[in-house]
Amino acid sequence: MISENMEKALNHQISLEAYASQYYLAMASWCDREGMEGAAQFLHFQSIEEREHMMRIFHYLSEVDGFAITPSIPQPPLTFKSIQEVFELVYEHEKKVTHSINDLVGICYKENDYNTLNFLQWYVEEQREEENQARTILDKIKLIGTGDQSLYFIDKEMNKFLAAAQAADAAENDTNA
């Protein structure tokens, strides 16, 4: 059994994860159109990950006799000024999500809801990793700069970030198998 307040807060988190999934999908599409295939693939992967984060909460809510609400999703932006702006926005969104997870943890303590506290530990760690990943990508983009061939090199770097994210995902799936 879950409190009404916690159910509402988790449903809010569902909508944030769903928005992240659509947001990153829109970014992937823009990168694709700009010929940045590596960045597009990375963002497609992130978009799928965010949907999985949403689904985890969906399943958790039904497990604890709550009601998961399918969110309506605001239209995300479709175009961006630069690849740097894309990852600045990713970083901003990840910080917002971390803030929201921290608020949820705060509610757990207030309500003595140790089941949900336990469930959220995975998100606490995931957010640390995702914020770090976004910040590292941004640093790399700034380091490469805006010279003639910078987009080519940035895109090549994105393949490495994708491979690292996929490897981390596979390792986690192995642990859970």
Ligand code: OFO
């Ligand atoms: Fe859902 O992990 Fe970031 O936002």
